[in-house]
Amino acid sequence: MSAILESIQSFTGSTERLVEIQESVNSITRQLTDKHDMKILDWLSPxxxxxxxxxxxxxxxxxxxxxxxxxxxxxxxxxxxxxxxxxxxxxxxxxxxxxxxxxxxxxxxxxxxxxxxxxxxxxxxxxxxxxxxxxxxxxxxxxxxxxxxxxxxxxxxxxxxxxxxxxxxxxxxxxxxxxxxxxxxxxxxxxxxxxxxxxxxxxxxxxxxxxxxxxxxxxxxxxxxxxxxxxxxxxxxxxxxHTADEADIKSYVAHTLQDDDSMIDILDTQLQRHISEAIVQHAKGM
The missing domain is CATH 3.40.50.300 (P-loop containing nucleotide triphosphate hydrolases)
Incomplete structure (x- = not known):
């Protein structure tokens, strides 16, 4: 019985080893395929x-x-x-x-x-x-x-x-x-x-x-x-x-002013609004 068990264990170990080898082969194949595919894509368009x-x-x-x-x-x-x-x-x-x-x-x-x-x-x-x-x-x-x-x-x-x-x-x-x-x-x-x-x-x-x-x-x-x-x-x-959207212009101006620390410190809300309205008027649907 022990001899049979040893044979089974030996066979199981060989099978597992074969699976590991096959997985390694598959991994290498995938890497080669991926490399070749990237070569094709770069040839198609850089x-x-x-x-x-x-x-x-x-x-x-x-x-x-x-x-x-x-x-x-x-x-x-x-x-x-x-x-x-x-x-x-x-x-x-x-x-x-x-x-x-x-x-x-x-x-x-x-x-x-x-x-x-x-x-x-x-x-x-x-x-x-x-x-x-x-x-x-x-x-x-x-x-x-x-x-x-x-x-x-x-x-x-x-x-x-x-x-x-x-x-x-x-x-x-x-x-x-x-x-x-x-x-x-x-x-x-x-x-x-x-x-x-x-x-x-x-x-x-x-x-x-x-x-x-x-x-x-x-x-x-x-x-x-x-x-x-x-x-x-x-x-x-x-x-x-399409013309430049008025709401988008106002959002852009507000976002730009708020991101500029030097500007936000010297411009109050009313002045920011005046600047925004002046830019919108100047754009005139640019």
Whole structure:
């Protein structure tokens, strides 16, 4: 009997050792896979949209911008029963479009997944702007998927001979269409689209047409710019004409004065109110 028990214990110990070895192999495999996946993502887009988003969000004055969430335009756009899928926010330079977009992004993140965004900047120009923005958008979509990288993206990386050539806009677009079609709801938000490709407006028109097509397919698209959409959109869309909100300006001024110790010590409440009203009047819907 003791010999049998010893054999069982020996077998059990060997089994446990095999399990430990298998777990170690699985761990190494996961690490190698994660490393390879990160290599694919960096090849797809070195652009890390989250960093720019955090930068814009950090400049947002607490409590401001909420008005945009309460507009009938936004409510129609976010309503799954509404046909409106393209929301375009138009406003003059400096009126806070980027800040509003950051607020919308954060609001969507509270109850949705499948959110991709990009902040265009005229100071950041590329020889392949479409590849840059589409790659960045797709990367954000992919990073939110629990199932890991789509096989189509892995295949594209392999056929590119492992980074020897960048993906083309059409290749990225194809994967994005398939991915967004598989999600219950997904959102694309682009800030300052008129700064997307300053030197080649055809690139901007091409991007606009692509976003329009995605909106027709059910993707929720939110875009900001200084001017109205060009070319005209085919999808059912809404346009918000934005001017700086008076309540937001007052909140910003009050917050700025309260954060400045040297100012708060010499300005009484009445003088602060006069300063706030003067700035609002001077802004005149900037």
């Amino acid at each position: 652009e890390r949209g989250r960093m720019r988003h955090h930068e814009v969000r950090s400049r947002r004055t607490p409590g401001t911008g909420k008005w945009v969430l309460n507009t009938s335009f936004f409510q129609d756009w976010i309503n799954p029963e509404s046909p409106q899928r393209f929301l375009w926010l138009v406003g003059a330079p400096g009126c806070g479009k980027s800040t509003l977009l950051s607020l919308v992004i954060d609001e969507l993140k509270l109850s949705h997944t499948g959110i991709a965004y990009y902040y265009c900047d005229y100071r950041v120009q590329s020889t392949n702007p479409l590849t840059l923005i589409l790659g960045s958008l797709l990367r954000l979509f992919v990073e939110q998927q629990l199932g890991g990288l789509p096989q189509s993206l892995r295949d594209l990386f392999e056929t590119s001979n492992n980074e020897s050539r960048p993906p083309s806009p059409s290749e990225i677009e194809s994967i994005m269409r398939t991915l967004t079609a598989s999600l219950p709801r997904c959102f694309i938000l682009v800030d300052a689209i008129d700064e997307f490709s300053v030197e080649d407006t055809r690139q901007t028109a091409q991007l606009t047409r692509l976003l329009d097509t995605l909106a027709e397919g059910g993707v929720y698209v939110f875009v900001t710019s200084r001017t109205a959409p060009t070319p005209s959109l085919k999808s059912s869309h809404l346009v918000i004409q």
